[in-house]
Amino acid sequence: MMLENSKYLFDRAQKFIPGGVNSPARAFKSVGGTPVFFDKAKGSILTDVDGKDYIDYVGSWGPMILGHAYEPVIKAVQETAAHSTSFGAPTEIEVEMAELVKRMVPGVDKIRMVNSGTEACMSAIRVARGYTGRDKIIKFEGNYHGHGDSFLIKAGSGALTLGSPSSPGVTKGTAKDTLVADYNDLHSVKELLNTHKDEVAAIIVEPVAGNMGCIPPAPGFLNGLRDLCDAHDTVLIFDEVMTGFRVAKGGAQERYGVTTDLVTYGKIIGAGLPVGAFGGKKAVMDVVSPVGPVYQAGTLSGNPLAMAAGFALLSELQDKPVHYDQLEEKTTYLFNGLKKVFDKWDVPVHINRVGSMISVFFTDEEVVNYQTANTTDKELFRDFFHEMLQRGIYLPPSPFESWFLANSLTQDMIDKTVAAADKSIEAALESSKVDSK
Structure with missing residues (x-):
């Protein structure tokens, strides 16, 4: 052609x-x-x-x-841009967006806007470590959570496509804190939790895998992860960069009836503009600076263009x-x-x-x-x-x-x-x- x-x-x-x-x-x-x-x-x-x-x-x-080029989104971006593309200071639309997400998603008490899905997942892991005082995380082979060092261990998406499931530049120290289980296999998760008892801060999972192709969770898999996290005082994180507001209005948490401790979002929360977010239970989110000791910041976080676009899109999904x-x-x-x-x-x-x-x-x-x-x-x-x-x-x-x-x-x-x-x-x-x- x-x-x-x-x-x-x-x-x-x-x-x-x-x-x-x-x-x-x-x-x-x-x-x-x-x-x-x-x-x-x-x-x-x-x-x-x-x-x-x-x-x-x-x-x-x-x-x-x-x-x-969905008309309400384009109109929202144009009207917002006329006021400014960025303030580096709080705006009303950030508050409205946070309130809207809370209404739509079960289990999200508070939410922090960031600038990409990768940043959202990196931040969620840091928060889970700060909340639990533990270092290790469990991820699943073929799941992709962005290009943060902790995640490029047997990853999916481009890393899998290009035949390099792990990346040079990831230190051995980082790699040793990332434990890898088999997706849809609760037994592999149980073994890791038992072997590393009281060391695992979080389990992060794509509730519906999308970065090794679309792979649904097996019946009982997500509920089983919830039960294991409860039993081991481990934070459960759903990476809903793909599934959030797509597989249901409340994402995978709504579709599968599983409430997480933390959830991450990406592109859809800004209708395709560069944006991300992480949110979850109040007790966990309250360790985030400036309320708590876990530092996370971003000059352009909550960018008015992204917030306006995302609010227009999510409002439509909420109302219809x-x-x-x-x-x-x-x-x-x-x-x-x-x-x-x-x-x-x-x-x-x-x-x-x-x-x-x-x-x-x-x-x-x-x-x-x-x-x-x-x-x-x-x-x-x-x-x-x-x-x-x-x-x-x-x-x-x-x-x-x-x-x-x-x-x-x-x-x-x-x-x-x-x-x-x-x-x-x-x-x-x-x-x-x-x-x-």
């Missing part, structure tokens, strides 16, 4: 930006080719710098739940829960269409879905954790991805990332996606036959 302007921009970018991208998740390392550079978007249609349109299943990695019903219906419709296509071509496949998050794994295995996610046919996904891209369907450029649907998707767009999948898997299978000869 012709990507003349994208290729030109990518060549320029590689001279001044590592790898030509400002986040590895945007690179096409695992699928090959040139990353698509975009110019504009509206609803669920992206337009690249060459003027080609695509149906979007990335949604800026989740926050565009009602579509790009029908959005979630419509997203469930659309994602189910896509699921059924894709399943029919892959069955037609007798392709080994498992399609995982939670709410409006969905992933296609080209494997016979049921995908429940890091090990089973890794059984997916990466070469087949690579060929399928490029065939879909050529037909105007923009998927995450990795077999280990969730797809995100927006409510701006129409049935016609989904029908076009399924039709493109039919043609794309046929071409991808033919390419596999040629490659094997």
Whole structure:
């Protein structure tokens, strides 16, 4: 396919930006080719710098739940920017935003705004350590919580996509305080807690994994984590950077009926602007400076543009829960269409879905954790991805990332996606036959 302007921009970018991208998740390392550079978007249609349109299943990695350039969000940003883009001082919209989140999410008594999901997760871990007086944390293989040192141990997302689940630059001292369990395996968690009795400050988990593809929690898994944390006086942290306000109005806590001690948010809380937040129970949050001794600060935290945008988006989701019903219906419709296509071509496949998050794994295995996610046919996904891209369907450029649907998707767009999948898997299978000869 012709990507003349994208290729030109990518060549320029590689001279001044590592790898030509400002986040590895945007690179096409695992699928090959040139990353698509975009110019504009509206609803669920992206337009690249060459003027080609695509149906979007990335949604800026989740926050565009009602579509790009959503009118109330754009209006809120424009009106707020006219007053100033930043004060470095408190504003009323920060208070309104905190009150709104508390109304929407069970278990959030207080919340602190930060500037990214990574910062939110780093801060939550520091707070948990300060609250408990312990050093170690438990995370899960294939879960990704941003690029903080504590998290780049057997991580997901770009680290998994690029084949480096751990990162140079992470010290041995940091690594020894990060214990890794198997996702959806309570026994592995129990063993770590018993081996390191009274040493574990927190368990942090993606309640629905999204950074090794969409993987739902097994029945009882999240409740089991809650029980184990209660038994060991350990802080339970849900990383809801992906699931927050997406899988339900109150996120995964509402969907699965599990109340955490701390929860972290990212892009969606600012409708796609750079923002994050962490919040939780009053007793835990009250150790945060300036009330308590755990220091956390950010000059641009609670930025008025991000707060105004996020307030406009979350208010819509709060006032019109029908959005979630419509997203469930659309994602189910896509699921059924894709399943029919892959069955037609007798392709080994498992399609995982939670709410409006969905992933296609080209494997016979049921995908429940890091090990089973890794059984997916990466070469087949690579060929399928490029065939879909050529037909105007923009998927995450990795077999280990969730797809995100927006409510701006129409049935016609989904029908076009399924039709493109039919043609794309046929071409991808033919390419596999040629490659094997």
